[in-house]
Amino acid sequence: MASTELFQLAETVLKSAEAKGIMIATAESCTGGLIAGALTEVPGSSTVFERGFVTYSNEAKTELVGVPADLIARHGAVSGEVARAMAHGAITHSRAQLAVAVTGVAGPGGGSAQKPVGLVWFGLAMQGREPVSSKQVFADEGRSHIRNEAVAEALSLLQDAVSAS
Numbered sequence: 001m002a003s004t005e006l007f008q009l010a011e012t013v014l015k016s017a018e019a020k021g022i023m024i025a026t027a028e029s030c031t032g033g034l035i036a037g038a039l040t041e042v043p044g045s046s047t048v049f050e051r052g053f054v055t056y057s058n059e060a061k062t063e064l065v066g067v068p069a070d071l072i073a074r075h076g077a078v079s080g081e082v083a084r085a086m087a088h089g090a091i092t093h094s095r096a097q098l099a100v101a102v103t104g105v106a107g108p109g110g111g112s113a114q115k116p117v118g119l120v121w122f123g124l125a126m127q128g129r130e131p132v133s134s135k136q137v138f139a140d141e142g143r144s145h146i147r148n149e150a151v152a153e154a155l156s157l158l159q160d161a162v163s164a165s
Helices: 003-020 034-040 058-065 069-075 080-092 143-164
Strands: 024-028 049-054 098-104 119-126 132-137
Touching (some): 049 058, 119 143, 132 143
Parallel strands (some): 024 098
């Protein structure tokens, strides 16, 4: 997705969240802060974007957003369980009411038959609700492609959640 399209999507998310008084946080692994970067590219984003956690390592997932180490050991860092825990942790460790989390295999290496390059799990948490997860398997067209597609999906999930609230 082109950067102009990501900017427009981020702007839509922020305007919708601001209208409903919703603050947003992110917890990112394979995107390394790109979701937060897309949101904060929009002028005035500080009225809605509360904070972002870059939890690239397993230790960071545990230390920064409270993902239990045994959960990572049981399911692997790239899993729906960990994505949900990351999103929940972002809500718990911030003043935000809505959080999105991303964990995946951006490549070019690191994939397996069970977890191929392009697999990305998303977690979404809203204060007072059970966190949910979803997954996408993006085409293995390079690391940048996978990461940009993950950012676009995360922004879409945020927009859907704000619209439904």
